[in-house]
Amino acid sequence: MYLRRAWAVFWKDSLIERRSKEMANGLFFFAFLLLFLFHFALGPDRARIEMAFPGLLWLGFLLTGLLGLGRTFLGERENDCLEGLVLAPGDKSAIYLGKVAGGVLLMLLLQVFLLLLFTVFYNLEMRKVLPGLALVGALGAIGFAAVGSLFAAITAQVRARELLFPLLLLPVVIPLLLGAVAATGELVQSHSLSAARHWLALLAGADLIYLTTGLLTFEFILEA
Amino acid sequence: MKTGRLLGWVAAIGLLSGLSVGFLYAPRDAVQGNVQRIMYLHVPSVLTGYLAFGVVFLASLAYLFSQRSRWDRLAAASAEVGVVFTGLTLVSGAVWGKPTWGTWWTWDARLTTTALLFLIYVSYLLVRGMVEDRERAARFSAVVGIIGAIDIPIIHFSVQWFRTLHQPATLLRPQAPTMDAPMVFTLLLNVGAFILFYVYLTRMRFRLAELEEGV
Numbered sequence: 001m002y003l004r005r006a007w008a009v010f011w012k013d014s015l016i017e018r019r020s021k022e023m024a025n026g027l028f029f030f031a032f033l034l035l036f037l038f039h040f041a042l043g044p045d046r047a048r049i050e051m052a053f054p055g056l057l058w059l060g061f062l063l064t065g066l067l068g069l070g071r072t073f074l075g076e077r078e079n080d081c082l083e084g085l086v087l088a089p090g091d092k093s094a095i096y097l098g099k100v101a102g103g104v105l106l107m108l109l110l111q112v113f114l115l116l117l118f119t120v121f122y123n124l125e126m127r128k129v130l131p132g133l134a135l136v137g138a139l140g141a142i143g144f145a146a147v148g149s150l151f152a153a154i155t156a157q158v159r160a161r162e163l164l165f166p167l168l169l170l171p172v173v174i175p176l177l178l179g180a181v182a183a184t185g186e187l188v189q190s191h192s193l194s195a196a197r198h199w200l201a202l203l204a205g206a207d208l209i210y211l212t213t214g215l216l217t218f219e220f221i222l223e224a
Numbered sequence: 225m226k227t228g229r230l231l232g233w234v235a236a237i238g239l240l241s242g243l244s245v246g247f248l249y250a251p252r253d254a255v256q257g258n259v260q261r262i263m264y265l266h267v268p269s270v271l272t273g274y275l276a277f278g279v280v281f282l283a284s285l286a287y288l289f290s291q292r293s294r295w296d297r298l299a300a301a302s303a304e305v306g307v308v309f310t311g312l313t314l315v316s317g318a319v320w321g322k323p324t325w326g327t328w329w330t331w332d333a334r335l336t337t338t339a340l341l342f343l344i345y346v347s348y349l350l351v352r353g354m355v356e357d358r359e360r361a362a363r364f365s366a367v368v369g370i371i372g373a374i375d376i377p378i379i380h381f382s383v384q385w386f387r388t389l390h391q392p393a394t395l396l397r398p399q400a401p402t403m404d405a406p407m408v409f410t411l412l413l414n415v416g417a418f419i420l421f422y423v424y425l426t427r428m429r430f431r432l433a434e435l436e437e438g439v
Contacts, residue, residue, distance in 0.1 A: 154368070178383065
């Protein structure tokens, strides 16, 4: 029952996005633009880009994710949907779980797209690191979506939303960025995850902590 | 208000005596010279900052469970004072670092952790300022206060590993293992005075919030 309610929220959001494509189109284009910015910021030297690849990948992911996750609850402002969510029976954290699931899906799609862009435009060899990168990416996406959805719920009702969301989210997700960049760096260097095992543990631990906190506190935010 | 004034005087006397003991009684450090005396400001501020953020965490939890606005006022007051003390820690550390390490700032694990903590609680204060509705601001900031506190261990480990794995600390060498007894005394005196000062400031800030809301 609980999971079904979470699924309903997730399905509703995905359906809206699939039909309107309001956010996805903009985000994919933004990711594309970022790639150009990175290129001009670092210059044409390929070695430099290769060296900075883990950081660039996650920075691009962080920035596009920031735009995407900030909109998690915006749709609910129309037609008093937020009210409807508050009135929905049962545990409110199911709504949060559904929103996080939607966020994770969006983040994963963005990751695939960004990786594709990096492979094509910077001509990087990805095949060997791909399985490891998928794991790091998934762990990063979960943590990012977990805090992001929580803070998006907070900022959805604030006037200076666009400003407040990154100000809240960035300091908190810096450890995630650190872990993901370090793990990706190890992966690129040694093609194996064993050297980055403690980073994966850190990411998984952070995911768990953020998710639990979100599940426990979401109700207070929604009903505020 | 009487207790408040008394507390203020005790804190003031404590700070003054801490200062004079730090300059007149505590011996000059054999290696670092007089610069080392910044420690009597630096260490108490960081400890007080941590104490303040601990209070924010507990008060935020208490607010979410009880919905009583006094816990929220306590969290807000403590966060404000904590940010000031953490800022003081960063500044005094930089002033000490320049002559000792030769640089204002280095991306050492401890420095980075403290700076991140500072940023998180500044954003905590920003939420309070940007949400107009009183109760909403209280709930939102309580959640941010809780996340900020539980983020501390994650920050700590990530930053620690990031530094130690990539390059050994070149600037930060462990301090002398033993500290001279007068130095320990001076440090403890200052820590005590700072904590009193923190209690005094938080109390004042708490009272001010009450007056603002007309409690």
